[in-house]
Amino acid sequence: MKKIYFPMLLAMILATSCQTKTKPVAFDPVTAKAELTKTLEDIDASFNSKDAKTFLSFLTEDGLFCGSSPSEIWDKASYTKGITAMMADTTKFEKLKFEKTEIRFDRDGNSANVLRQFMISWSKPILVRDVMHFVKVDNKWMVDFSSLALIPENKDLPKLAAVVK
Numbered sequence: 001m002k003k004i005y006f007p008m009l010l011a012m013i014l015a016t017s018c019q020t021k022t023k024p025v026a027f028d029p030v031t032a033k034a035e036l037t038k039t040l041e042d043i044d045a046s047f048n049s050k051d052a053k054t055f056l057s058f059l060t061e062d063g064l065f066c067g068s069s070p071s072e073i074w075d076k077a078s079y080t081k082g083i084t085a086m087m088a089d090t091t092k093f094e095k096l097k098f099e100k101t102e103i104r105f106d107r108d109g110n111s112a113n114v115l116r117q118f119m120i121s122w123s124k125p126i127l128v129r130d131v132m133h134f135v136k137v138d139n140k141w142m143v144d145f146s147s148l149a150l151i152p153e154n155k156d157l158p159k160l161a162a163v164v165k
């Protein structure tokens with residue numbers, strides 16, 4: 001037993017001391033925001049130019065994508081079918097212009113929540129809010145969650161409730 005103890009101790013010391021110690025890259029919120037803002041601009045450009053292939057390239061394969069109706073909950077495959085059909089129909093297509101954008105990063109800068117609000121013809125006069133969760137995949141910002149919702153003013157809720165009864 002004593003003969004094995006010293007070689008085992010030496011092997012453990014060598015194994016732990018010979019590992020390279022990599023410093024984690026410090027999160028720079030200014031750079032991260034610039035990168036994510038550029039990604040948002042690229043997403044918007046592909047959406048507004050009806051480039052479904054590029055638009056869909058920003059979505060993770062295992063993402064969850066929700067529309068404005070309770071039944072509109074899609075995986076990437078079903079979302080791809082809907083987006084491709086929507087972008088092919090030029091009669092119903094509108095370019096999006098965002099009135100508000102908020103970006104919040106996690107502590108390490110590897111994921112972010114993005115909130116964007118806009119008005120579109122089918123929702124006027126009610127704003128639409130798009131909430132997206134981005135993750136870094138191979139040094140590229142990708143959407144793994146998106147949810148659209150109508151956001152009426154609180155003062156208008158009783159009126160809306162009365163109309164939909």
